[in-house]
Amino acid sequence: MRVPIRLTVNGVEREAVVEPRKLLVQFLRDDLGLTGAHIGCETSQCGACTVLLDGDAVKSCTILAVQVDGASVTTIEGLAPAGTLHPVQRAFWDEHGLQCGFCTPGMVLSTVALLAEDPDPSEAAVRHGLEGNICRCTGYQNIVLAVRAAAAALQHGAEAEPITG
Amino acid sequence: MNPAPFAYQRAESVQEAISLLQEHGESAKLIAGGHSLLPIMKLRLAEPEQLIDIGRIAELRGVRRDGDALVIGALTTHRQVATDPAITGAAPLLTETASRVGDRQVRNRGTIGGALAHADAASDYPAAILALEATMTAQGPNGTRQIAASDFFVDFLTSALQPDEVLTEIRIPVLPGGTGWSYQKLANQASGYAIVGVAALVTLDGDVARDVRIGVTGASPVAWRAAAIEDALRGAALDEAAVTRAAALAGEGVEMLDDLHGSAAYRTRVTRGLMQRALLEAAGRARG
Numbered sequence: 307m308r309v310p311i312r313l314t315v316n317g318v319e320r321e322a323v324v325e326p327r328k329l330l331v332q333f334l335r336d337d338l339g340l341t342g343a344h345i346g347c348e349t350s351q352c353g354a355c356t357v358l359l360d361g362d363a364v365k366s367c368t369i370l371a372v373q374v375d376g377a378s379v380t381t382i383e384g385l386a387p388a389g390t391l392h393p394v395q396r397a398f399w400d401e402h403g404l405q406c407g408f409c410t411p412g413m414v415l416s417t418v419a420l421l422a423e424d425p426d427p428s429e430a431a432v433r434h435g436l437e438g439n440i441c442r443c444t445g446y447q448n449i450v451l452a453v454r455a456a457a458a459a460l461q462h463g464a465e466a467e468p469i470t471g
Numbered sequence: 472m473n474p475a476p477f478a479y480q481r482a483e484s485v486q487e488a489i490s491l492l493q494e495h496g497e498s499a500k501l502i503a504g505g506h507s508l509l510p511i512m513k514l515r516l517a518e519p520e521q522l523i524d525i526g527r528i529a530e531l532r533g534v535r536r537d538g539d540a541l542v543i544g545a546l547t548t549h550r551q552v553a554t555d556p557a558i559t560g561a562a563p564l565l566t567e568t569a570s571r572v573g574d575r576q577v578r579n580r581g582t583i584g585g586a587l588a589h590a591d592a593a594s595d596y597p598a599a600i601l602a603l604e605a606t607m608t609a610q611g612p613n614g615t616r617q618i619a620a621s622d623f624f625v626d627f628l629t630s631a632l633q634p635d636e637v638l639t640e641i642r643i644p645v646l647p648g649g650t651g652w653s654y655q656k657l658a659n660q661a662s663g664y665a666i667v668g669v670a671a672l673v674t675l676d677g678d679v680a681r682d683v684r685i686g687v688t689g690a691s692p693v694a695w696r697a698a699a700i701e702d703a704l705r706g707a708a709l710d711e712a713a714v715t716r717a718a719a720l721a722g723e724g725v726e727m728l729d730d731l732h733g734s735a736a737y738r739t740r741v742t743r744g745l746m747q748r749a750l751l752e753a754a755g756r757a758r759g
Contacts (some may be wrong), residue, residue: 437574
């Protein structure tokens with residue numbers, strides 16, 4: 307059995323026909339080539355597959371592609387125009403909020419969702435807000451610093467900027 | 472890691488979902504948020520041939536007051552349960568419980584109805600649902616019936632729902648004033664599931680407890696009410712000594728889970744400790 311779906315991914319209308327058991331993360335990676343959504347634990351624990359579904363952070367390894375028919379999905383590739391960095395990405399760069407980088411797309415998207423709800427979170431709120439994202443390098447200190455820096459930048463009206471060293 | 476192949480159909484109404492369940496029998500499963508079902512399908516612990524998606528049925532959404540009851544639609548997400556002002560006003564124990572489910576992403580997607588229907592022994596809600604004496608509304612081919620919390624959790628991953636029934640709403644009697652609440656949980660660090668979770672409600676009359684209700688999840692194959700502890704504390708002053716003495720007997724005669732997350736003896740000790748904390752916090756909140 308195959309099911310037709312239509313959804314918006316990173317602002318682009320997409321139509322596809324998918325097997326019902328195809329996971330959203332597989333659809334994004336294998337069918338659309340959006341490999342920024344990482345497959346880590348595949349058990350809805352690590353958060354590496356986090357994307358925004360109609361603005362909410364969700365784990366795309368635990369959603370069927372057929373379930374998001376009609377929805378809008380944002381992956382790390384769609385967060386800022388090509389060649390630019392979203393203020394949250396910039397803050398992760400500046401604060402060294404990553405080591406191996408595997409968890410980073412999920413961390414960044416969870417941060418975007420967190421700051422949309424709570425623009426100036428305390429350190430405790432940041433740690434609680436990111437509890438669904440695991441950094442296997444254990445680089446949490448700088449991740450928390452990056453989120454706080456991103457919050458400050460966004461409050462000062464920061465927008466996506468071209469990548470500079 | 473994929474589930475085994477299955478056919479997929481979206482139901483537009485509860486009636487249609489029931490018809491589809493009747494048509495496909497026990498080979499069908501309902502899916503809403505999918506956060507209880509998909510993980511076990513990936514592990515091939517469940518291999519339904521037909522998934523019926525009820526995730527878009529409008530009549531299953533929303534929170535409303537119905538006289539002395541708070542009525543929560545089955546499709547209400549954990550996040551909505553954790554943030555809805557009507558729930559916080561009438562049943563803050565449920566707010567606190569929902570805020571401890573999984574993590575932010577899981578709460579955005581998982582639903583209270585799905586979690587309850589799944590009847591996972593390590594789920595957070597059963598403790599609060601038992602303590603709140605909620606009733607679950609099930610709709611089937613022959614109409615609707617109410618299932619009391621005490622009858623709902625039947626066995627490991629087994630609720631009282633029949634294969635052709637849809638859990639439509641959860642009804643929670645609004646508590647009297649002067650009631651304090653607490654949910655205490657020891658979470659698995661990776662999954663967030665409860666190794667043990669204890670929910671307590673305390674209604675005070677002056678210094679003594681007019682009513683005490685305690686639900687325990689995670690510790691056993693099925694969630695349970697700590698009836699003996701409740702009886703021991705009803706009418707007593709809930710000071711630390713009395714609470715500690717009563718909680719020290721928790722789990723007597725109850726089958727405890729014994730697995731890689733904790734031995735039965737460990738779970739018993741944790742249950743007693745969390746119960747003491749839950750009762751003291753609930754009593755403190757009842758005092759205001």
